[in-house]
Amino acid sequence: MKLILTGLLAGLLAATAARADEMVFTSWGGTTQEAQTKSWAAPFEASSGIKVLQDGPTDYGKLKAMVDAKNVTWDVVDVEMDFAIKAAKDGLLEPIDFAVVPKADLDPRFSNDHAVGSFYYSFVLAWNKGSVSGEPASWADMFDTKKFPGKRTFYKWSAPGVIEIALLADGVPADKLYPLDLDRAFKKLDTIKSDIVWWGGGAESQQLIASGEATFGQLWNGRVFALQQDGTDVGVSWNQNLTAADVLVVPKGAKNKDSAMKFLAAATSPTGQAKFAEASGYAPINTKAKGEMPAEVVKGLPDAHVDGQINLDMNYWAEHRDEIATRWYAWQTK
């Protein structure tokens, strides 16, 4: 009996000791998390001796439940930026320790007190070359069912992007998008509602376009990049590309906060960002990263298409998230 107890105690001690140099990183799975593991976690483990355990997918409900229950098992989480702004306001996040994480070279568009950029991306207009005659040139063409018949695919959930696309297509100038005119946006979306196929995740968007199930759609540029790498005949228009970002956050009460901050420093470093961008086609949020990347890759980044680029207003969305979502689902289920 005594032996068992001693053994148990030793085991427990070992477990707590191991915990001290372990941390958990949570992201969205798939090719994105693979790239993050390869570009950030693996080199970080080698240089710091801190083991990075992978978990996922990111689930905002779970994050909130962990913080509420004061039992936080995630140390660094990849989230969408509008969520991060709202979560910080709701007290769900630890402030970033900028004594550990160098701030100077971070793109100020995608970092704030409670979040540092993970990567940024653009929504672009992509199409299956085999099933479109002619080349759609702007978001307005996605609403022109006469000139461009066929199904079009949009992001299913209430999130920055589709509303803005509808307004741009309806002729709202880019600098007059906010505050969003929801009535006008839904009215515009009504005109093509029966031609929309929704995609709920990146893989689904790729499948829809690659198979020609949807002739064209609003896609994440990284997903289009991956399709092109695979040799799929996909066209892409960067006209009015819409930027949004994923950010890295540390949930309030995270058990390995110090390790988490060190991890953030590594992930947002020029090298970490350059490697990830190369692997994923998403853009680095460290302004020095491009210096470490092959020119070929830099050409394919949203950074190469700043002409006509529009930054989706994450602060506006964080502020109006619930209100827009209510309207969004009411319209969608109608």
Add this chain to the structure above:
Amino acid sequence: MQGSSLRRGSIAGLTAGSGSALPALLLVGLFFIVPVVALLLRSVTDPEPGLQNYAALFGSGTYVRVFLNTFLVAAVVTAVTILVAFPVAWMLAIMPPAYGSIVFGIIILSMWTNLLTRTYAWMVLLQRTGVINRTLMGLGIIQEPLPLINNLAGVTIGMVYIMLPFMILPLVGTLRAIDPMTLRAAALCGASPFQAFRRILLPLSLPGIAAGGLMVFVMSLGYFVTPALLGGTSNMMLAEMIAQTVQSLLNWGLGSAAAFVLLVITMALYALQLRLVGARRTGGGL
């Protein structure tokens, strides 16, 4: 008579059985009753005490629509599942056991394959550029692809396929218990095959249909993956809506209220079915 006296057994008989049922009861209590109570509490306390979540739920056209959709889909799926399952179950019941076990094996085998895989397989088959539409268009039967996905048809096809074993299994049991001589007797008395089916087979198999139907209906009410992938947004079902409310909007109170209302409606349906089948049984048995 013997059966009913057993059912109404003495108190001693009841408690004798409860000892071995205790672990199961504890399990249900701990992992079902406790969470349900927590859910109920959350729905009336989050973000503040009161019934505002329920007011929001019933005041929202979106939720009411999604509720109605959910019940519509579940009802359609149940009806179609019964229609498809009945002939299969009847065949299984009268087949020689050796063949029967092969067919049974095939039905069970489909349940061993991952649900997500099966749903994706249906996507490949049903989409506009999918196998079915391409074949039909290649044969010149149709000119335009049939809308088989992202709508009620897609959800129904995908879900009926998944639900079939849950209908067939209880139905086979009921059908096997029916004495085939009753059908022969009906035929001898001059009943047409349809009359024999309607007046003998159908009433006698009703408990199986009811049991399987209820299981399929209740399972369908809470289904998530298949409707999300094969349905369109205008057929959004409640599980998906609750997931959005909780995961993305972090509105646990409203999500809990929706889940609780669904649970109450489901239990009410179960109680109703118990009454109906119970009444039918005593009425028909004599």
